[in-house]
Amino acid sequence: MRQSKVAVVTGASRGIGAAVARRLARDGADVIVNYTANEVAAARVVEDIRGMGRRATAVRADVSSVEEIKVLFERAAAAFERVDVLVNNAAVFEACALQDVSRAAFSNIFDLNARSVLFASEEAARLMGNSGRIINISSDLSCMAMPGTSLYAGAKAAIEAFTRVHAAELGPRGITVNAIAPGIIDTDALRTQMTDERIQGVASMTPLGRVGTPEDVADVVAFIASDDSRWITGQVLHVNGGVLMR
Numbered sequence: 001m002r003q004s005k006v007a008v009v010t011g012a013s014r015g016i017g018a019a020v021a022r023r024l025a026r027d028g029a030d031v032i033v034n035y036t037a038n039e040v041a042a043a044r045v046v047e048d049i050r051g052m053g054r055r056a057t058a059v060r061a062d063v064s065s066v067e068e069i070k071v072l073f074e075r076a077a078a079a080f081e082r083v084d085v086l087v088n089n090a091a092v093f094e095a096c097a098l099q100d101v102s103r104a105a106f107s108n109i110f111d112l113n114a115r116s117v118l119f120a121s122e123e124a125a126r127l128m129g130n131s132g133r134i135i136n137i138s139s140d141l142s143c144m145a146m147p148g149t150s151l152y153a154g155a156k157a158a159i160e161a162f163t164r165v166h167a168a169e170l171g172p173r174g175i176t177v178n179a180i181a182p183g184i185i186d187t188d189a190l191r192t193q194m195t196d197e198r199i200q201g202v203a204s205m206t207p208l209g210r211v212g213t214p215e216d217v218a219d220v221v222a223f224i225a226s227d228d229s230r231w232i233t234g235q236v237l238h239v240n241g242g243v244l245m246r
């Protein structure tokens with residue numbers, strides 16, 4: 001990545017988003033570190049990035065709100081004037097079987113996991129010049145049939161569709177749009193859903209014999225954010241250690 005890129009990473013205080021923010025900074029980007037609740041964790045990411053000699057600003061914004069997405073990009077423009085890379089990472093996992101689905105559960109998941117991607121992409125594209133990278137963090141679950149995941153998988157499938165359509169719409173401006181679909185990655189979100197025993201079970205399903213780390217995903221995001229990925233757009237890359245897909 002050349003020295004002067006500006007990246008906005010949603011949900012960058014913890015987990016995959018924090019690893020992405022740090023990795024993009026290591027590659028020379030200035031970073032807007034978005035978070036919604038954990039100010040201390042966001043401040044730690046900002047401090048690490050500044051320690052690398054790059055600029056960083058933490059911006060609290062709940063990206064499930066279209067109004068707060070606007071504020072996030074107003075703050076990004078005020079801090080760094082433009083955006084070169086958007087990583088739509090913030091999302092929530094909530095298991096919900098069909099008989100338990102409520103309108104509130106639908107909104108909780110779709111407003112954050114899908115709607116935020118659309119409106120953040122719109123805002124970012126406005127601040128991008130004649131080149132840019134939009135990277136949407138999806139999930140292996142978008143193409144699996146795991147009971148209880150219809151809302152989460154459906155929202156992730158929606159952002160994979162956004163990825164293809166936005167790639168077609170923004171390609172003429174030199175903006176690429178890709179999705180990265182991680183498998184099981186060891187983050188706070190995973191630890192609240194799975195016991196150690198289940199995590200080990202999934203690890204044994206991968207040819208590489210382990211679950212992923214946030215850095216495994218961040219390194220692929222860095223490649224897609226770089227100039228080296230210039231001929232890749234509208235794609236969904238599965239970053240899952242080769243775990244068998246059902």
Ligand code: NAP
Pocket residue numbers: 010011012013014015016017034035036037038039041061062063064088089090091092093112137138139140181182183184185186187188189190
């Ligand atoms: P995580 O550990 O739960 O971290 C979530 C991050 O998103 C935190 O920084 C959190 O901020 C932020 N966030 C949550 N709600 C937000 C909101 N409304 N507005 C802005 N930020 C918000 O999650 P993760 O496991 O790293 O997952 C990151 C992405 O990878 C998600 O898109 C997820 O669907 C995807 N993914 C994860 C896995 C996995 O196994 N972990 C697998 C496949 C896909 P606070 O710190 O302020 O709460």
